[in-house]
Amino acid sequence: MTRDPAPKKSESLEIRLPFSTKGRFMARCRDDGRSASEAVRGFIENEIEGPARSRSRVWQVLVAAMAGLALGAVAAPSLAKASAQTAFEQLDGNGDGVLTRVEYGRR
Structure with a gap:
């Protein structure tokens, strides 16, 4: 072919x-x-x-930010752990420990 x-x-x-x-x-x-x-x-x-690619970029940035928060939590647990956990809990509306697009979009 x-x-x-x-x-x-x-x-x-x-x-x-x-x-x-x-x-x-x-x-x-x-x-x-x-x-x-x-x-x-x-x-x-x-x-x-168009916008579909922009949404993809938003998710890439979100994943990078979450990774940064996780690395910060490892590097300085007393400083980052509580704030990262609190931020995630605020985004995780149903408390299942998984962040969905709907939950992130509701922010």
């Missing part, structure tokens, strides 16, 4: 921005090891995907 080739990138988009902004953007792209075109295409794809 052969794969369909990726669509040809034949369209262009012209934008106007200050020279200093362009310079900073190009430097950032260079530091990230990608072209300006790749960065702009990635931005456009993220915009097209």
Whole structure:
């Protein structure tokens, strides 16, 4: 079975921005090891995907925050344990020890 080739990138988009902004953007792209075109295409794809992707990002941040709280609880139990537990209990509306999307969204 052969794969369909990726669509040809034949369209262009012209934008106007200050020279200093362009310079900073190009430097950032260079530091990230990608072209300006790749960065702009990635931005456009993220915009097209819309709110569903944003919700996914919220969950990623939430998981990272919970992990940070857990690590803080291990590093400084006297400082973090009570506040992390209290924060989780406030989010866990039904007290089952599992945080659902509904419970988080109710916040």
